[in-house]
Amino acid sequence: MNAEIIAVGSELLLGQIANTNAQFLSEQLAMLGINVYFHTVVGDNPDRLKMAVKQAEKRADLIIFTGGLGPTKDDLTKETISKILGRQLVYDQEALQSILDYYKKTGRHMTENNRKQALVIEGSDVLPNRQGMAPGMLTETSGRTYILLPGPPFEMRPMYLDYVKPHLSGRHSEQIVSRVLKFFGIGESALETEIMDLIDGQSNPTIAPLAKESEVTLRLTAKHTDRLHAEQMIDQTEQLIKGRVGQYFYGYDPMTLPMAAFYQLKENSLTVAAAESLTGGLFSKQLTDIPGASDVFKGSIISYSNDVKERQLDIPASLLASDGAVSEACAKAMAQSVRAKCGADIGVSFTGVAGPEKSEDKDVGTVYIGIADAMTAYSFLYHMNGTRPSIRIRTAKSGFDLLRRYVLKTSPFN
């Protein structure tokens, strides 16, 4: 089954909002094994909408529309589709009643155009709207399914999940299982080169790489009538992949690097404190984005000035003078000091040059990350490329990855 998603609304073409409805529906349809080959966005214009529908009818047997079901004059999706299908618009009594009830209950004045929302395409299944007034519609004709959903995501999503998904699921005997593997510390092209033969050789499961913010993900997707069997097919492919690049794997989507580090720390009842210089709070912010962070996080000292490095982290002025703040010695001392001062098991430190200017004659992108426990202090040197924000983001991610590896006692801590 091939689907096409048509979003109707000039606000999308003006860039006022992003088409997150298409993302949601695509993800949902992918889970059902329904191929989506095109998204189209078209404005509140009957002729151009008709053009988009005619085009979609040539290549899809399921067309899902979002938007254009509201009360205003420029809401014209059902008007246009009903004409294309040669059907009338008729009042749905249930929808009309719930509109009248709403105005009665809230005591607000009902303008006449609100009645328009109860009009539906004759002969279609009416999909109730729990979050708003405009109902959706589902109708099948000449082997093709047309589904009309409202535009606001908080109305569209529950309507899809409650009515459309069960309808579409019933049709498919084939199960689609997806799993996303996340990697850090290897580039997209290097990873792809390592597993090129697997990508080329396999059609079920498929392997789809995607690079995002210094990370690489692989989406494995298997189809089989038996869900468990599809899972096993993915397991096998995952093992093959991990045999090649397992040292960079850190978790499955929606796992993030901060979460991976958090879970490792929590599981091992370890706490951490951070001394942040170039990251300026980013590491701590990302760790405390996680509810329950206080189980593993004691606190941090953001030593953005050398002054604070001396006063709050007791970094000797002599060390700052001899080695500089961006140095192995300073990274180790910062990690050791913040660990002791905040009473944590592990100290992690970040010092480097985020740019745009050089610092201490060190190039932009020079970064030291320190890790210290009661016994040992480690320091790791990086040369990063990119802009100030991307260097900061990659530095924080590297810190979480090191922390995770420290707790797991894997490379470089083994």
Place this chain on the structure above:
Amino acid sequence: MNAEIIAVGSELLLGQIANTNAQFLSEQLAMLGINVYFHTVVGDNPDRLKMAVKQAEKRADLIIFTGGLGPTKDDLTKETISKILGRQLVYDQEALQSILDYYKKTGRHMTENNRKQALVIEGSDVLPNRQGMAPGMLTETSGRTYILLPGPPFEMRPMYLDYVKPHLSGRHSEQIVSRVLKFFGIGESALETEIMDLIDGQSNPTIAPLAKESEVTLRLTAKHTDRLHAEQMIDQTEQLIKGRVGQYFYGYDPMTLPMAAFYQLKENSLTVAAAESLTGGLFSKQLTDIPGASDVFKGSIISYSNDVKERQLDIPASLLASDGAVSEACAKAMAQSVRAKCGADIGVSFTGVAGPEKSEDKDVGTVYIGIADAMTAYSFLYHMNGTRPSIRIRTAKSGFDLLRRYVLKTSPFN
């Protein structure tokens, strides 16, 4: 001029990401007065991409592509477009050199597929990529413009702004001038109510309100053949608006609250230090996102645990026992302490309940922000609604707004 935006990438059709590139480009094109009638999303498939291009050529004289310029085998946008245009792909020496330089600098191994990124459509203008390796392309043929941009938004946006926008702007005789006013501390509907007559009464300039992350923006857009005249029309409308809601105005887009506070501090040669509890580093992170932050920012102490509040901020255990960490007394003491410890002119502190759980029997959303200078300590109590992330974001924004107002000596500091 009519434009169509074609996004290429199976990750969009699988719902892994939303098509935010189309939103950005639509917004940009609207500002230039270029109509966008369709967005299309198509997967990494040459035949279907060709179908989308053929369709777009029928209805648009500007076609902008995003995505599919990367190193992997399924990146095929330029391969497909070059075939459609009957042109060769040739190596761009500058792009090739910058790829080689990147691998030399980082010391990473360059896989052969990376070279592919330096291939460009013969005869096209090559658009340099400051944030990545794949250059963009712009080419005109038979009165139609084809622009190929990379998929990652952080690569695509600067490329559009630096190269594509100036190119497109040059073509229009009518000047469109836009200015975005940013407000904090007032809700969208309250602001709209204050200026409803202005919104209704004006068509040039237009006034478009938008609410985003606890802020409200007003976009004023004027059209005139004379750019200066359009600017003056906007000036007049801006004055009318400020007469009503000027006390909430803090700057023009792309100004942000952290930047507004940063500029005020810098202009007055003042420095700040922060004691962060519920924000966990967010305030410091946002301040240090700004290049040159070290001119005004000394450092912070993130006292996520009471332990660190006592040890690093010298908050008396008796105060924590009597008033609690989420209290006016604690907010003031934190601000005073971090100011002294980091040697800053101003101390700012954040303590509160971000949730999801209550804390110290105080409701989620209870937040105290402290501000201290050498003479006085202030404390401000908020009751915020929303989720953990939105409470944290609003708290940090309120901190920047208070800091800005403190330096300006306006309400509540006058």
